[in-house]
Amino acid sequence: MTSPLAIQLMRFAFLALLWLFLYSMVRVIRMELRTAGAPRVPVPAKPKSKKGRAAAETRPGRGGLSQLIVTEGSLAGTRVALTGKPILIGRANDSTLVLTDDYASTRHARISENNGVWYLEDLGSTNGTYVGQTKVTGPLPLEAGVVIRIGKTAMELR
Amino acid sequence: MSRPNRPATRRGIELLFVFAATLIVACAETFVEITRANKVSDHVVTYPLVVLAIGLACHLAIRRSARYADPLLLPCALLLVGLGLVMIHRLDLGLAQQAAENGTTYTGVAAASQVVWAFLGLAVFLVVLLVIRDHRMLSRYAYTLALIGLFLLMLPAVLPAQYSEVNGARIWIRIAGFSIQPGEIAKVLLTIFAASYLVDKRDVLSLAGRRLLGVDLPRGRDLGPVLVAWLISIGVLVRNHDLGTSLMFFGLFVVLLYVATERVSWVIIGVLLFAGGCVLSYELFGTVKQRVTVWLHVFDYLQDEGYQMSQSLFGLGTGGLFGAGLGGGRPELVPVAKSDFILSSFGEEIGLFGLVAILGIYLVMLSRGFATALAVRDSFGKLLVTGLSFSFGLQLFVVAGGISRLLPETGLTTPFLSYGGSSLVANFGLLALLLRVSDAARRPPTTPPSAVTTDSGPVPIQAGGGS
Numbered sequence: 001m002t003s004p005l006a007i008q009l010m011r012f013a014f015l016a017l018l019w020l021f022l023y024s025m026v027r028v029i030r031m032e033l034r035t036a037g038a039p040r041v042p043v044p045a046k047p048k049s050k051k052g053r054a055a056a057e058t059r060p061g062r063g064g065l066s067q068l069i070v071t072e073g074s075l076a077g078t079r080v081a082l083t084g085k086p087i088l089i090g091r092a093n094d095s096t097l098v099l100t101d102d103y104a105s106t107r108h109a110r111i112s113e114n115n116g117v118w119y120l121e122d123l124g125s126t127n128g129t130y131v132g133q134t135k136v137t138g139p140l141p142l143e144a145g146v147v148i149r150i151g152k153t154a155m156e157l158r
Numbered sequence: 159m160s161r162p163n164r165p166a167t168r169r170g171i172e173l174l175f176v177f178a179a180t181l182i183v184a185c186a187e188t189f190v191e192i193t194r195a196n197k198v199s200d201h202v203v204t205y206p207l208v209v210l211a212i213g214l215a216c217h218l219a220i221r222r223s224a225r226y227a228d229p230l231l232l233p234c235a236l237l238l239v240g241l242g243l244v245m246i247h248r249l250d251l252g253l254a255q256q257a258a259e260n261g262t263t264y265t266g267v268a269a270a271s272q273v274v275w276a277f278l279g280l281a282v283f284l285v286v287l288l289v290i291r292d293h294r295m296l297s298r299y300a301y302t303l304a305l306i307g308l309f310l311l312m313l314p315a316v317l318p319a320q321y322s323e324v325n326g327a328r329i330w331i332r333i334a335g336f337s338i339q340p341g342e343i344a345k346v347l348l349t350i351f352a353a354s355y356l357v358d359k360r361d362v363l364s365l366a367g368r369r370l371l372g373v374d375l376p377r378g379r380d381l382g383p384v385l386v387a388w389l390i391s392i393g394v395l396v397r398n399h400d401l402g403t404s405l406m407f408f409g410l411f412v413v414l415l416y417v418a419t420e421r422v423s424w425v426i427i428g429v430l431l432f433a434g435g436c437v438l439s440y441e442l443f444g445t446v447k448q449r450v451t452v453w454l455h456v457f458d459y460l461q462d463e464g465y466q467m468s469q470s471l472f473g474l475g476t477g478g479l480f481g482a483g484l485g486g487g488r489p490e491l492v493p494v495a496k497s498d499f500i501l502s503s504f505g506e507e508i509g510l511f512g513l514v515a516i517l518g519i520y521l522v523m524l525s526r527g528f529a530t531a532l533a534v535r536d537s538f539g540k541l542l543v544t545g546l547s548f549s550f551g552l553q554l555f556v557v558a559g560g561i562s563r564l565l566p567e568t569g570l571t572t573p574f575l576s577y578g579g580s581s582l583v584a585n586f587g588l589l590a591l592l593l594r595v596s597d598a599a600r601r602p603p604t605t606p607p608s609a610v611t612t613d614s615g616p617v618p619i620q621a622g623g624g625s
Binding site: 007008010011012013014015017018019021022024025026028029032093098 | 168171175178179181182185186189192193229230233234237480481483484486508509511512515516518519522525526535536537
């Protein structure tokens with residue numbers, strides 16, 4: 001009853017179906033790759049106009065600082081939003097900023113906020129945390145653009 | 159989906175692909191039955207329903223406890239299970255016809271028991287996914303799991319042959335009509351152990367000793383783990399005559415060592431040890447020698463030892479580019495096609511194009527596994543997923559190489575596709591572990607909203623002055 005033609009049609013239709021399945025999977029992978037480039041964590045959008053930036057800098061209670069930006073080292077370009085919670089820096093996997101730097105300790109430094117001022121503390125690291133040329137010993141208040149160095153990594157608040 | 163920056167869970171895509179896999183299985187079964195008997199039976203409805211039921215149950219479990227898990231892994235596995243089921247049923251039909259022509263009766267119901275095993279696999283999947291809420295807890299039971307794994311692996315060797323031997327290979331546990339091949343389950347357990355052990359010890363293992371010909375050789379006393387792995391795999395080979403499993407274990411350990419330490423010297427040492435093991439077992443064991451001879455001169459043994467292999471090659475040749483059509487070939491001519499040689503059955507009936515599509519589906523699963531390993535933040539998860547994905551890929555390579563005579567035949571099963579309860583159950587467990595880790599890898603950080611995730615690439619070496 002089933003003609004050879006129908007069998008032939010089914011044969012190729014089935015192959016087409018299999019490849020269609022595979023093709024749609026590859027489409028999904030491509031879509032995910034395209035979105036993977038975007039930051040996985042909400043980062044405050046960069047204000048476009050000067051007016052916008054001024055508005056962002058005068059946000060109350062944050063000392064005008066909105067993010068920590070890594071400027072040098074293997075993580076250069078990474079941004080961490082400042083939300084008021086302390087930022088742990090180190091090689092430990094549960095750090096906020098996980099460094100793979102050979103000179104970084106497991107728990108290296110902490111940046112935390114108190115009364116609208118952000119402080120940098122060294123957590124007893126082996127190779128030290130530097131601001132400019134000086135080694136950080138006690139809590140040090142930070143301002144925008146001050147360069148913090150840990151091993152080969154440099155970062156600053158903005 | 160509500161906020162632009164929140165990573166989507168992609169559960170909708172998963173559900174869509176589950177339906178697509180069901181549809182393909184329905185088409186395949188219909189195709190088989192129309193070609194063979196010109197009418198359709200209940201199986202056209204029941205097999206897709208089996209796939210759909212397993213898919214929906216897994217999907218709901220994932221929605222409940224691993225919302226951010228990779229959306230492509232489950233549908234790929236489902237499609238492979240479904241296609242395997244159709245092919246096993248098709249081989250049943252072929253064998254029944256063959257028996258009728260010879261005047262005997264074929265009483266095998268491989269497809270029916272495969273359905274039972276698939277549901278058992280589902281049960282294991284649900285248990286693993288719902289009990290293990292965080293894959294890191296597995297590393298706490300690493301040594302216990304390793305002991306269970308080794309026990310399972312050694313058990314067939316010490317059991318009397320009537321409980322453990324099938325076709326000359328003592329790799330089974332046969333109790334009350336059920337036969338379990340414990341090597342598959344041991345593989346998953348030992349991968350967990352190896353990952354956790356290497357996370358603890360990789361600092362020591364990556365210390366270099368002497369430099370020889372531009373290669374950093376590890377210190378002699380650090381060779382321990384790789385030698386133990388080598389001895390275990392040789393031991394399995396000696397006692398059980400099981401080439402495939404020992405090859406898989408050894409490859410697994412070497413790759414994990416390489417990934418954990420990033421030292422090429424381990425790969426070189428591994429390859430040398432493997433070559434040594436090959437030569438040694440070729441000289442010592444008759445079965446190995448015989449298999450290699452048959453592999454090299456398969457058509458000289460057309461009627462006896464080389465029968466299975468040469469029929470497989472004839473099948474692949476008959477299939478050609480587009481295949482004979484599902485139900486249109488004679489894949490049942492290959493002995494035990496449903497377990498070791500199921501890929502060649504597919505090659506015969508859906509041709510090179512179909513076979514490559516199936517390999518492509520495996521490739522998608524592998525790539526998602528390695529992507530998970532890159533993205534997950536903890537080292538144990540990285541090594542675990544790398545090991546599981548790699549052993550999956552190695553197994554597939556060995557099987558595909560075996561049916562196409564690139565490698566000697568080893569007797570490993572094709573993951574998800576071939577007939578075999580323990581393989582199916584173990585692979586469902588493996589799938590649940592992969593999904594669990596991929597959930598951890600893709601989950602947006604919850605505690606501090608400011609946390610960033612950094613893809614640290616391969617497991618970083620913790621060398622030098624950390625405190």
